[in-house]
Amino acid sequence: MTQSNETTSYRDIKETVLARIRSGEWQPDSLLPNEQDLAVEFSCTRTTVNRAMRELADEGFLERRRKAGTRVLSAPQRQARFTIPKVRDEVEALGGIYRYALVSSVAERAPDWLCARLALKPDQHVMHVRCMHFNGNTPFQYEDRWIVIDSVPEVVNADFASIGPNEWLIQTVPFTNVELSFLASRADDSVAAFLDLPIGEPVFTGERITWLEGEPVTFAKMYFAAGYRMTTQF
Amino acid sequence: MTQSNETTSYRDIKETVLARIRSGEWQPDSLLPNEQDLAVEFSCTRTTVNRAMRELADEGFLERRRKAGTRVLSAPQRQARFTIPKVRDEVEALGGIYRYALVSSVAERAPDWLCARLALKPDQHVMHVRCMHFNGNTPFQYEDRWIVIDSVPEVVNADFASIGPNEWLIQTVPFTNVELSFLASRADDSVAAFLDLPIGEPVFTGERITWLEGEPVTFAKMYFAAGYRMTTQF
DNA sequence: CAGTGGTCTAGACCACGAG
DNA sequence: TCGTGGTCTAGACCACTGA
Incomplete structure (x- = not known):
């Protein structure tokens, strides 16, 4: 736990979201609740939810569009990162x-x-x-x-x-x-x-x-x- | 400009930092000013500076450590991201x-x-x-x-x-x-x-x-x- | 110990874009 | 048009770690 006990961190939210996707609770292509609602559910601010969801989108699990909301990508665009060393x-x-x-x-x-x-x-x-x-x-x-x-x-x-x-x-x-x-x-x-x-x-x-x-x-x-x-x- | 006119966005900061590194103003291995000072320089909050610097670190340009501060990586660990499509x-x-x-x-x-x-x-x-x-x-x-x-x-x-x-x-x-x-x-x-x-x-x-x-x-x-x-x- | 980055809050305004 | 995510502010507490 990076933050002190009993706060909900953006990491916790990421884990929970991934778990829900894995478990099938949030199906591919389905629309997720908006950030405000998630903030209420997780008892944190929208800022924190935003960071979690933004990172998950960066990592290729979610697709986010203004007004359209956030969706689970059906075929996660997993990106392989190859470090190019000297x-x-x-x-x-x-x-x-x-x-x-x-x-x-x-x-x-x-x-x-x-x-x-x-x-x-x-x-x-x-x-x-x-x-x-x-x-x-x-x-x-x-x-x-x-x-x-x-x-x-x-x-x-x-x-x-x-x-x-x-x-x-x-x-x-x-x-x-x-x-x-x-x-x-x-x-x-x-x-x-x-x-x-x-x-x-x-x-x-x-x-x-x-x-x-x-x-x-x-x-x-x-x-x-x-x-x-x-x-x-x- | 994503934000309305005349605010300093985290994107602006990223650009400026990269430009300074490219120009040699901030040499490899050199220590950068801390977030608070940069926030003053850029007339924004530390939160905004933090996002800019955090992303630059993720992208392999900077190395950040608590107490030690933020340094320019001498050999930027540029990572190639290959998308693995179906x-x-x-x-x-x-x-x-x-x-x-x-x-x-x-x-x-x-x-x-x-x-x-x-x-x-x-x-x-x-x-x-x-x-x-x-x-x-x-x-x-x-x-x-x-x-x-x-x-x-x-x-x-x-x-x-x-x-x-x-x-x-x-x-x-x-x-x-x-x-x-x-x-x-x-x-x-x-x-x-x-x-x-x-x-x-x-x-x-x-x-x-x-x-x-x-x-x-x-x-x-x-x-x-x-x-x-x-x-x-x- | 003390300085730096890491993270969260509470609130605000705004850009985008679907309907 | 208006709901959703994108971003910024101002402030706070804390974790980590170098000296």
């Missing part, structure tokens, strides 16, 4: 020792497919950085990344031998918008070599595009070693 | 026409690997359901699922020819705990045939384990058709 943290969470290694870092004209992907002008230049992340001496992730020089001019002076491009970017342009995708790809000869896999092996792959105030900053492909799985509970 | 919704969101087809549905003794995975007793029985989800006539997802009969006895009477096992389960035991994983697997001959792929092709694969009040309910493997990617923005 590779270093991910390795260390596994109890491993993180090691980073730069493979190559070159400034080059942005390839056509990247221009299309990031809406770059045809003559824009990018820093192409390839690197490896190890768990001890085991390959953990191979990263292939392009950083738009016009958007982050300091990148030409970055020392990617000593710091990974992701960590460098987080320090340099911390607050960005991100589009993140996951897919299964096939190991080409390069990926296979870096991850110590047979060519053609399925590889769990992430793609991340990052913008800062609408300007494209970076495109990254992250190839995970065999057996990797991304897991969450909810 | 297959039907996912297909329809693509503008496609959803079609479901049952492949097989048999009650059987739980295989050993499943007993281990779900902590079943060796003699427990499961309903093994295999089915296909199509976008029009294109394979979209092949689903291989086991449902624990002791946990959901009604399953023996379910008509999986007319309703998918996931939709049936949502109707029957709506509120559950879930562990969800994604990985890249290799198409075996069966998966390859159902998804119309060459054998050995990489397949984006989901695994879902569901419990109800601690009792294991179901284990499902979901194999997605070629080219599938799971995407989110944040």
